[in-house]
Amino acid sequence: MPASSSRTDRSARLTRWLVTLPPALFLVVFFLIPALIMAAASFREPGEFGGLAPLAERGFSLDAYRFVLDDVIYAWILAKSFAVAGLTTLLCLVLAYPLAVLIVRSPKRRRDLLVLLVILPFASNFLIRIYAWMIILGPLDLLYSPVAVIVGMVYVHLPFMILPLYTNLEKHDPALLEAAQDLGAGGWARFWCVTWPLSLPGVLSGSALVFIPVLGMFAVPELLGGTGDLLIGNLIKEQFLDNRDWPLGAALSLLLTLAVLAVAGLSSALTRNRGQM
Amino acid sequence: MKRGFWLWAAGLATYAFLYVPLAVVVLFSFNDSELNASWVGFTTRWYGKLLGDADLLQAAANSLLIAIVSSTIATVLGTMAGIALHRWRPPLLPFLVLTPVAMPEILLGVSLLLFFRQVLDLTLGLFSILAAHITFSLGFVAIIVRARLAGMDESIFEAARDLGATPWRTFTRVTFPLIVPGIVAGFLMSFTLSIDDFVITFFVAGVGVTTLPLQIYSLIKVAVTPEVNAISTLLMALTLTLIALALRFAPETLRKSA
Amino acid sequence: MALLEIRNITRRFGSLEAVKDVTLDIEAGEFFTLLGPSGCGKTTILRMIAGFDAPDAGELYLDGRPLAGMPPEKRPVHTVFQSYALFPHLTVAGNIAFPLEMAGRSRDEIRRRTTETLALVHLEDKGDAFPHELSGGQKQRVALARGLVNKPRLLLLDEPLGALDAKLRERMQGELIALQREVGVTFVFVTHAQQEALALSHRIAVMNEGRIEQLDVPEALYSTPKNRFVADFIGTINLIAAAVVEASRHGLRLAAPGLGEIAAPVHGAVAVGSNGALAIRPEHLRISGHADRAGLKNHFAGAVVEYLFLGDVTVYKVRLDNGLLLEALATNAGPGRARFHEIGDRVSVEWRHDAGVFLPD
Numbered sequence: 093m094p095a096s097s098s099r100t101d102r103s104a105r106l107t108r109w110l111v112t113l114p115p116a117l118f119l120v121v122f123f124l125i126p127a128l129i130m131a132a133a134s135f136r137e138p139g140e141f142g143g144l145a146p147l148a149e150r151g152f153s154l155d156a157y158r159f160v161l162d163d164v165i166y167a168w169i170l171a172k173s174f175a176v177a178g179l180t181t182l183l184c185l186v187l188a189y190p191l192a193v194l195i196v197r198s199p200k201r202r203r204d205l206l207v208l209l210v211i212l213p214f215a216s217n218f219l220i221r222i223y224a225w226m227i228i229l230g231p232l233d234l235l236y237s238p239v240a241v242i243v244g245m246v247y248v249h250l251p252f253m254i255l256p257l258y259t260n261l262e263k264h265d266p267a268l269l270e271a272a273q274d275l276g277a278g279g280w281a282r283f284w285c286v287t288w289p290l291s292l293p294g295v296l297s298g299s300a301l302v303f304i305p306v307l308g309m310f311a312v313p314e315l316l317g318g319t320g321d322l323l324i325g326n327l328i329k330e331q332f333l334d335n336r337d338w339p340l341g342a343a344l345s346l347l348l349t350l351a352v353l354a355v356a357g358l359s360s361a362l363t364r365n366r367g368q369m
Numbered sequence: 370m371k372r373g374f375w376l377w378a379a380g381l382a383t384y385a386f387l388y389v390p391l392a393v394v395v396l397f398s399f400n401d402s403e404l405n406a407s408w409v410g411f412t413t414r415w416y417g418k419l420l421g422d423a424d425l426l427q428a429a430a431n432s433l434l435i436a437i438v439s440s441t442i443a444t445v446l447g448t449m450a451g452i453a454l455h456r457w458r459p460p461l462l463p464f465l466v467l468t469p470v471a472m473p474e475i476l477l478g479v480s481l482l483l484f485f486r487q488v489l490d491l492t493l494g495l496f497s498i499l500a501a502h503i504t505f506s507l508g509f510v511a512i513i514v515r516a517r518l519a520g521m522d523e524s525i526f527e528a529a530r531d532l533g534a535t536p537w538r539t540f541t542r543v544t545f546p547l548i549v550p551g552i553v554a555g556f557l558m559s560f561t562l563s564i565d566d567f568v569i570t571f572f573v574a575g576v577g578v579t580t581l582p583l584q585i586y587s588l589i590k591v592a593v594t595p596e597v598n599a600i601s602t603l604l605m606a607l608t609l610t611l612i613a614l615a616l617r618f619a620p621e622t623l624r625k626s627a
Numbered sequence: 628m629a630l631l632e633i634r635n636i637t638r639r640f641g642s643l644e645a646v647k648d649v650t651l652d653i654e655a656g657e658f659f660t661l662l663g664p665s666g667c668g669k670t671t672i673l674r675m676i677a678g679f680d681a682p683d684a685g686e687l688y689l690d691g692r693p694l695a696g697m698p699p700e701k702r703p704v705h706t707v708f709q710s711y712a713l714f715p716h717l718t719v720a721g722n723i724a725f726p727l728e729m730a731g732r733s734r735d736e737i738r739r740r741t742t743e744t745l746a747l748v749h750l751e752d753k754g755d756a757f758p759h760e761l762s763g764g765q766k767q768r769v770a771l772a773r774g775l776v777n778k779p780r781l782l783l784l785d786e787p788l789g790a791l792d793a794k795l796r797e798r799m800q801g802e803l804i805a806l807q808r809e810v811g812v813t814f815v816f817v818t819h820a821q822q823e824a825l826a827l828s829h830r831i832a833v834m835n836e837g838r839i840e841q842l843d844v845p846e847a848l849y850s851t852p853k854n855r856f857v858a859d860f861i862g863t864i865n866l867i868a869a870a871v872v873e874a875s876r877h878g879l880r881l882a883a884p885g886l887g888e889i890a891a892p893v894h895g896a897v898a899v900g901s902n903g904a905l906a907i908r909p910e911h912l913r914i915s916g917h918a919d920r921a922g923l924k925n926h927f928a929g930a931v932v933e934y935l936f937l938g939d940v941t942v943y944k945v946r947l948d949n950g951l952l953l954e955a956l957a958t959n960a961g962p963g964r965a966r967f968h969e970i971g972d973r974v975s976v977e978w979r980h981d982a983g984v985f986l987p988d
Contacts, residue, residue, distance in 0.1 A: 108453075111452055111456075112449070112453040114446055115446040115507060116461070118503070122501070126481050129483055129484055130476075190383070191379070191384070208612075215561060216601070216608055221391070222589075227393055247387075250386075305473050305474070310568070325473070329475065332482060332572065348473065349472070352472055356471070522712055524712035527706075527712065528712035530698070532773065532774075533729035533730050534700055535698075546716045
């Protein structure tokens, strides 16, 4: 016997398609296809006046990748991007952790306000937040330096670390700390043996949320950094808008994508491992 | 207590780190000096100057138009995606919805640039900006709507059917009223994201159309001027209003999205 | 003709058979309970009656008409969900009016019947409250009112008392019985709490692993369980392994290893020589300090190993000399201090020759 009459079955299926298809199609056209095209473009030749050379004339090539591999500057800049992302993540963690703990330890009715205070500056325009540091760092003679880049990166991404940490810490049962104290753990022991290990999923997701966008960031180095502070994001931007070597830009974008996937994969694998503990 | 004191000190320092730069921007927007160096005297002339800047006003109008249109479409599509994600868990949809949200913006920007110029051979402008903004906002709406649905007791939808509501009436009388706060929050979020977006717009705007962030970028790239302080202050006031609205409509989405 | 006829329904989830060939009639006006441990298939049956699930084989008939293919909203069957499933965006009155609106009743009728039903569940002053402002017991009443207001043929109740604390649960049991009597709607109640089932139901189907083990009135289920599962699931029971030595219309003579002969009543046909167990309730056992009386009919000597003073009664655990552990219940009916047997006391456990029931293997 069928679960229900075929008519209600059919209308249920129709509803499902009518709801799912429009957003799915939109994203296939404006996200998936462009992403695939970019992957393909990295194997093409640059056109004479920018763009790509006609496929019929020049076909596919590995030139863009050869170029990247031949010049050590690309590896150096990729490594520097990772270093900046790592340092930014670390500094965000150091700043965010005490604040997240503070918010969680405040009375319940005050917590929402404290969280809101974290989000508010985050909601002001991204360029304004960078610009604010231009005003401050200029007179200190720190503008257009690596320090300015790191300060800007931390400032722009800090809430991405605070919010997941807070969400994680908020879920901890306060009785755990009391139990630890009852069983003889002092303040530091309570932190390192209870709070910190339990907060690792929050640390990991916050780190991924900071690390990944920093890896691709071009605006902060461009506005706050000097000529020597360019990162992979700046290189990509240059290929597309200034040098007009699109295959090279696409190849670099693909490298960035792979780096991001590796970081995201690592973070989710670590989270899963912790879940099994 | 000593430990509590250090925690408070560290926390307050971080809050100061978050707010002092913005306060400086606001302060200098009222400073009667061409330089952002020291306080000279109070003025509102930078705001007056803004009103005379036709390019800036045009950019602001563009941004507003783009934000309204793109967030409306993103809200409709994102709500559908959020419902689909929750109800049917279609295999590819989570990847399509979440990846544009999670990946660095520059990647979406350059791939759309490539797509519009190379494949569609389109003149960049309003259409390309709208398409790009909808693409990244859609995911945020979907996530908020799905979180709202996931927070609900599944059996209320069965209860509606059980008490005589057809699937359509279940949607109009139960599902929709319950996700409205999520939809409103999603719309406000898309609106903020769109009006704020710099990176992606930077790649897909072309030469014809400029938006407020692009205009600000070209200004601060050249020099630090008090005029930018004034725009920034106005924009902050706008975002504050939007957040206040979002909190009114859906206070819990703040915690959910966090 | 029964109100609801369930004919040979089977429901599989992958390789798991949740409901196996169940046939059941539910009569109009009765308070019927599906009782069993979690995963026994009772909730699956309820969902098939409501229309949220459909059997892989078999049929359901309501008032003689097949239910197959009829979506939940078309069935004159309403459900009180375990979580209550009150609509959080509607007031109490809005929740109760919902089924009436869906049925297209006039505004006057909706207002009148909502008011009536609010009074029925004693929530006259809560019409404008929202669900989150109510206590557990009040939510429960709103869910009941919402399920009853449009006079369904059947009201399905899915463990509706599970979320309430013990005291409130007891009070709601009383209210449920009174309510069902008042409105006359047929109730199908699902629970894993045997006491609740015994207290509320006209008839109970005890389910296990997708099958009905026994369907009977509560008293019969309790006093004459058909098999070990039912005996064990309902109340507490002692099982004494024994073989039938003699069977006559007056009673059975059983031989229990290490104990000797036991006299037991006859319930249905039992073959001489068959093995099984005598199932006997703790309240049917009596404990006396006269260990020397062992040897009399159905008197056995043992030692107290544990006792639990519960207030109205005391439960003693006694180890008989053959190693068997029995539970006996002594009521503390006499005023003043109840007389306790201490741990280690030699006692005699005794029961009447017509107590218990023999369950063949």
